[in-house]
Amino acid sequence: LFGTRAGRRALQLVRNNEIDLVHGLGASVLGYARARRTVNAPLVFNPQGLEEFGATDPSRARLKRAAYLPLRRAVLTCARAADAVLATDRSLQPAVLRHLRVPAARVRVIPNALDxxxxxxxxxxxxxxxxxxxxxxxxxxxxxxxxxxxxxxxxxxxxxxxxxxxxxxxxxxxxxxxxxxxxxxxxxxxxxxxxxxxxxxxxxxxxxxxxxxxxxxxxxxxxxxxxxxxxxxxxxxxxxxxxxxxxxxxxxxxxxxxxxxxxxxxxxxxxxxxxxxxxxxxxxxxxxxxxxxxxxxxxxxxxxxxSWQAAGDATVALYRELLREQSGRQPG
The missing domain is CATH 3.40.50.2000 (Glycogen Phosphorylase B;)
Structure with missing residues (x-):
């Protein structure tokens, strides 16, 4: 799986102190999510459209449920390991909470944006x-x-x-x-x-x-x-x-x-x-x-x-918040 390989590469970079935070799209950070508890770098996870769950219309997932099962499991693993889970719209927050079953406090809205x-x-x-x-x-x-x-x-x-x-x-x-x-x-x-x-x-x-x-x-x-x-x-x-x-x-x-x-x-x-x-x-x-x-x-x-400016500012603000929280949890 690409997500396993890419996530393990991110894990290696964290352990080498080359990066301070991991931001993943979909199941691309699965390898990192599985090891999240062993390292300090926060994980920001964007589940994207949640098509594999049916998104805002769960009935859409029925016909492909068997084919989507491995992907759903991978996405759930990433979401539960994440320090923050992104919803791309306020109206999609209920779908994120329903499908991924993560605490509401961990869900943040940062929209897709335009240049x-x-x-x-x-x-x-x-x-x-x-x-x-x-x-x-x-x-x-x-x-x-x-x-x-x-x-x-x-x-x-x-x-x-x-x-x-x-x-x-x-x-x-x-x-x-x-x-x-x-x-x-x-x-x-x-x-x-x-x-x-x-x-x-x-x-x-x-x-x-x-x-x-x-x-x-x-x-x-x-x-x-x-x-x-x-x-x-x-x-x-x-x-x-x-x-x-x-x-x-x-x-x-x-x-x-x-x-x-x-x-x-x-x-x-x-x-x-x-x-x-x-x-x-x-x-x-x-x-x-x-x-x-x-x-x-x-x-x-x-x-x-x-706009990219608005979404970029919100993303950087979230990164800084998570890094401050992580710094506060580390032994002084």
Missing amino acids: LRLVDDVADAAAVRELAGRAGIRDGEAVLLSVGRLERNKGFHVLLQALAAAREHGAFHERPWRWVIAGDGPFRGHLEALVERLSLQKEVDFRGPIADAEIHAWYELAMLFVHPTLYEGSSLVTLEAMAHRRAVVASTAGGLPDKVRPNVNGWLVPPGDPGALAAAISGALADPDRLERFGRAGRAIVEQEF
């Missing part, structure tokens, strides 16, 4: 204009954007039903519009068939897998970002949309409520509810000034809570 300098650098105005021309975006066209792998659990079929309902109720006010989906996957055929059944061929634009620079150009072109997922971990694509000052309509799955805040930077709806999703989209498109205001608020949330 805002990189996001700003790729938001090139010339590239955005070129993409708009190449994609045939018309003046005044409302572009709704989603980004993700085309799988059933992403909820894009629910969004298609919502878009059809919103169109029937006049949500687009006779203006041209399209839903752009960046990504590919095994559910694409089902989605394409649903597009035909709902007569949305003219409004749905499957872009397939595209380069990061083009995805960021689409964020700039979009009026609204929609993330209808049925299951979610942390959702970096939602953070990216917010970093580009886009208002967001999303489901309440996973860590999304930590990012999308009703009446601040977007709208939240129950997963799998096309009616609620249609109503949220209709409300969003009805007030362009509010979309712009929500977009600015979303960027501020990322800067203050989900």
Whole structure:
């Protein structure tokens, strides 16, 4: 196992006084966790998405329970040996506590974060204009954007039903519009068939897998970002949309409520509810000034809570706290 070998290497570095603290992702520090009681260097453990446990939806783990069993055992070993266990969102803390069964005092929230300098650098105005021309975006066209792998659990079929309902109720006010989906996957055929059944061929634009620079150009072109997922971990694509000052309509799955805040930077709806999703989209498109205001608020949330600077500061503060505690426990 990689986790055994990598963890033993970390253990060797600790015993050689070359490092003072170990920070591991997933089961990558298993070898160190097994020997944690024999050394002084604190262990910070990030269990990541907890997919092997089903994360926020334990029913997802049933089909793969046998295959995931060794990984679950390894993750539990790491968590129980850790001085601090990280949750990447406040709303994921209950899942961390439930699956890993560690004391609540040991669980800390440090979110996944974005490099805002990189996001700003790729938001090139010339590239955005070129993409708009190449994609045939018309003046005044409302572009709704989603980004993700085309799988059933992403909820894009629910969004298609919502878009059809919103169109029937006049949500687009006779203006041209399209839903752009960046990504590919095994559910694409089902989605394409649903597009035909709902007569949305003219409004749905499957872009397939595209380069990061083009995805960021689409964020700039979009009026609204929609993330209808049925299951979610942390959702970096939602953070990216917010970093580009886009208002967001999303489901309440996973860590999304930590990012999308009703009446601040977007709208939240129950997963799998096309009616609620249609109503949220209709409300969003009805007030362009509010979309712009929500977009600015979303960027501020990322800067203050989900930037590399914010996450880095929180991580360093945790390291210092654990090292002070460890120093206090050592014989004077």
